[in-house]
Amino acid sequence: MQDAGSSGHAELLARQAIRALAAPCDAQMQHGYGAMRAAAAQFLGELLLQQHGESVWDAHLRQQPLPSEDRSLLLEAEQLFRQALSLTLTRRATLGLVQALFQLALFDDFGARMSEVQSLLREDLSKMEALDVDIFASQCNLAFCFQLQGYDQEARAIYDQVLPGYCRWADNESKVSPAMPLSLGASTIGAACAAHNSACLDGNLSKLRWALQATRPDRRVSTCIATRLLQHLTIAGAEDEAQQLMEEFQLKKEEVSSIEDNFLALWPQRPSSRSKWRRPTTNPRRSVCAELYLRPKIDLLTAKNRAEPIIAEVRQEGDAALAKLAKRFDGAELSKDDLIIEVASAPWPKVEPKVAESLDAAYENVRRFHAAQKKPPLRVETMPGVECRRIAVPIEAVGLYVPGGTAVLPSTAYMLATPAKLAGCKEIVLATPPRADGSICPEVIYAAKRAGATKILKAGGAQAIAAMAFGTKSCPKVHKITGPGNQYVTAAKMMLQANDEAAVSIDMPAGPSEQLCIFDATSDPAFVVADLLSQAEHGPDSQVVGVFVNPSGDAHGYMGRLREEFEQQTSKLSRREITKQALSKSFVIVVKSLDAAMSFSNGYGPEHLVVQAANPEAYLEKVVNAGSVFMGAYAPESCGDYASGTNHCLPTSGYARQFGGVSTDTYIKYVTVQKLTAAGLKRVGPHVEVIADVEELEAHRNAVTIRLAKIGRELSWLDKLGALCRFC
Numbered sequence: 001m002q003d004a005g006s007s008g009h010a011e012l013l014a015r016q017a018i019r020a021l022a023a024p025c026d027a028q029m030q031h032g033y034g035a036m037r038a039a040a041a042q043f044l045g046e047l048l049l050q051q052h053g054e055s056v057w058d059a060h061l062r063q064q065p066l067p068s069e070d071r072s073l074l075l076e077a078e079q080l081f082r083q084a085l086s087l088t089l090t091r092r093a094t095l096g097l098v099q100a101l102f103q104l105a106l107f108d109d110f111g112a113r114m115s116e117v118q119s120l121l122r123e124d125l126s127k128m129e130a131l132d133v134d135i136f137a138s139q140c141n142l143a144f145c146f147q148l149q150g151y152d153q154e155a156r157a158i159y160d161q162v163l164p165g166y167c168r169w170a171d172n173e174s175k176v177s178p179a180m181p182l183s184l185g186a187s188t189i190g191a192a193c194a195a196h197n198s199a200c201l202d203g204n205l206s207k208l209r210w211a212l213q214a215t216r217p218d219r220r221v222s223t224c225i226a227t228r229l230l231q232h233l234t235i236a237g238a239e240d241e242a243q244q245l246m247e248e249f250q251l252k253k254e255e256v257s258s259i260e261d262n263f264l265a266l267w268p269q270r271p272s273s274r275s276k277w278r279r280p281t282t283n284p285r286r287s288v289c290a291e292l293y294l295r296p297k298i299d300l301l302t303a304k305n306r307a308e309p310i311i312a313e314v315r316q317e318g319d320a321a322l323a324k325l326a327k328r329f330d331g332a333e334l335s336k337d338d339l340i341i342e343v344a345s346a347p348w349p350k351v352e353p354k355v356a357e358s359l360d361a362a363y364e365n366v367r368r369f370h371a372a373q374k375k376p377p378l379r380v381e382t383m384p385g386v387e388c389r390r391i392a393v394p395i396e397a398v399g400l401y402v403p404g405g406t407a408v409l410p411s412t413a414y415m416l417a418t419p420a421k422l423a424g425c426k427e428i429v430l431a432t433p434p435r436a437d438g439s440i441c442p443e444v445i446y447a448a449k450r451a452g453a454t455k456i457l458k459a460g461g462a463q464a465i466a467a468m469a470f471g472t473k474s475c476p477k478v479h480k481i482t483g484p485g486n487q488y489v490t491a492a493k494m495m496l497q498a499n500d501e502a503a504v505s506i507d508m509p510a511g512p513s514e515q516l517c518i519f520d521a522t523s524d525p526a527f528v529v530a531d532l533l534s535q536a537e538h539g540p541d542s543q544v545v546g547v548f549v550n551p552s553g554d555a556h557g558y559m560g561r562l563r564e565e566f567e568q569q570t571s572k573l574s575r576r577e578i579t580k581q582a583l584s585k586s587f588v589i590v591v592k593s594l595d596a597a598m599s600f601s602n603g604y605g606p607e608h609l610v611v612q613a614a615n616p617e618a619y620l621e622k623v624v625n626a627g628s629v630f631m632g633a634y635a636p637e638s639c640g641d642y643a644s645g646t647n648h649c650l651p652t653s654g655y656a657r658q659f660g661g662v663s664t665d666t667y668i669k670y671v672t673v674q675k676l677t678a679a680g681l682k683r684v685g686p687h688v689e690v691i692a693d694v695e696e697l698e699a700h701r702n703a704v705t706i707r708l709a710k711i712g713r714e715l716s717w718l719d720k721l722g723a724l725c726r727f728c
């Protein structure tokens, strides 16, 4: 290590050398000069990295602003290594360039820089057998950079490939180095850190046990690893080993219960992996919480690319396109004249009496709750003679989407149609994918008829949304489209909302279902798991989140019992494969308090918030962002999905921060009205004139002035008296 003075001098000399060696020389000297210039560039690059890389890395890990003055010097280092490589290709220059790119990726162009790092290192991967410790270290650094930016899948792939070799190398090092028992070798520290970081992704206990063993001689390093191991042992319910560890390292259990550094995979992989490169924001550091708020990625861009030609086809060919697309996507042969069911004239479909009875009961509860949401007209006299009103006017024609890809959802039919009918919409078109024989599920028709839909369009996906947005010969054009659906439905809703010609609005982006369940040691693990599974079974993209409030840290084995419940209940579900996929994208966190639980929940903004912890009312007081809340042990979310009365079409993906669920208001627009008497105009008019002057909008001012000129500006004594009486 050089001190500041000597490194400054070395830097100066290296710069001079590079300049001198760049001077023209005869052909004979060129080769030698080139090699020397490469060495000087390499030397200067390493010096700059040493001086500026550490502070950048440090700031990144501490989540502080990155020192921008270091960026330009790191860019210079990058150029120096490139120069060195262009002159003579060496392993050291490659690794120097890799290091510079790592550091610069923290500032910007993360994707491009990491791609280059990967390709630079790829060539060396094949030589792994040579046990080159620099390559192991660089690979694990690369993985860690991915991990920090949330690319877990990429990080995991690299760790899987490199870590076993790195650990073997470290084991070897400890055997050959007699100094090892006192001070750790560089590769032991490197491999232990990598094992620790990799275990954060997969909760692998044996990696952590290895890291602990390898770093035992250094108490500081091994305590860090022991803390992480303790977290995982607690979750796994391995109490004896946890106890031993706590005694040996004098750790307390509550140290494992902080949100910031304690999330655990529920199923073997945690899913935040984004398959596409994502540019970091200007501040690329994100807290663990912020990362956990991200939902499983839906590739909306691909969905939009698929939806676009479908929308265009429906726009151009109308019903003919709908028939073609029903064949392509739903396997249904439909003629152009068979796309619409007129609900009023359609006979009641045959459904089992027991089913009809339950659908009727559920509908009645939904109707009652939504009827009570209607607001009386509003009338306010803001000043004597100035009356403002607000009247509710139903949206004339609305389109409802009822999904039908992987499950038939008659419940969604009455959840959407009931408030539309109550609002007074005249045309209520309900679109849903046809079955392969061209028919619509009788329970959906039953629910649509009961709730008051006017037409059923036999179409699903983007084509259904396009047909309702533009209208076709058989499908009326609507002004607003509501309802959930898969990524093609959501993409089409979002695209058509922005299409001037369609001039249609939507309720909200409602994607894959999700649930956040808060529980504590008093909650029945079977209830907690049953609720979480009820949403996980919706689809592979669904996500469920458990928040375990564990203030005392003495809920021995609770998480172990939870895990057992998950395994038992999941294995019995008919949709267990779908459910497991959703669980692989789900997680449980452990927090110390109600406040911490609610702060996490509000940050996540779940579609459904289930509170099974003791005293749910105390949690409700702190709700800021949630679609619908379910309180206590006896309020399973499925009651809200079907029959209690609340609506199940709710905002997902964090949109609960700005949207509420579907309600009677969804189908209403509020029109404001005003009426002014001459006295009212005399009161408010002068203010209008002044503000119009400020805005230099003369015609606005004139509209008042011209009237006041006719009726006079002064209020009569009768007007003044009348106003007084009104306010007495």
Ligand SMILES: NC(=O)c1ccc[n+]([C@@H]2O[C@H](COP(=O)([O-])OP(=O)(O)OC[C@H]3O[C@@H](n4cnc5c(N)ncnc54)[C@H](O)[C@@H]3O)[C@@H](O)[C@H]2O)c1
Pocket (backbone or CB within 6 Å): 306, 329, 330, 402, 403, 404, 405, 406, 407, 409, 412, 433, 459, 460, 461, 462, 463, 484, 485, 486, 487, 488, 489, 510, 511, 512, 513, 538, 539, 541, 542, 648, 649, 650, 651, 652
């Ligand atoms: N948030 C809520 O309130 C709520 C309620 C119920 C369901 N959901 C969600 O709704 C979704 C329902 O999805 P689903 O797929 O079962 O039914 P869906 O009806 O939304 O989609 C089926 C249609 O998608 C189209 N499609 C399928 N593959 C396609 C492809 N490759 N290219 C173009 N189009 C294609 C077809 O037209 C098909 O008819 C689930 O994600 C579920 O979680 C949400």
Ligand SMILES: N[C@H](CO)Cc1c[nH]c[nH+]1
Pocket (backbone or CB within 6 Å): 409, 411, 412, 512, 513, 514, 607, 641, 648, 649, 650
């Ligand atoms: N849970 C869904 C809303 O996210 C609604 C639903 C329909 N059927 C069953 N559940």
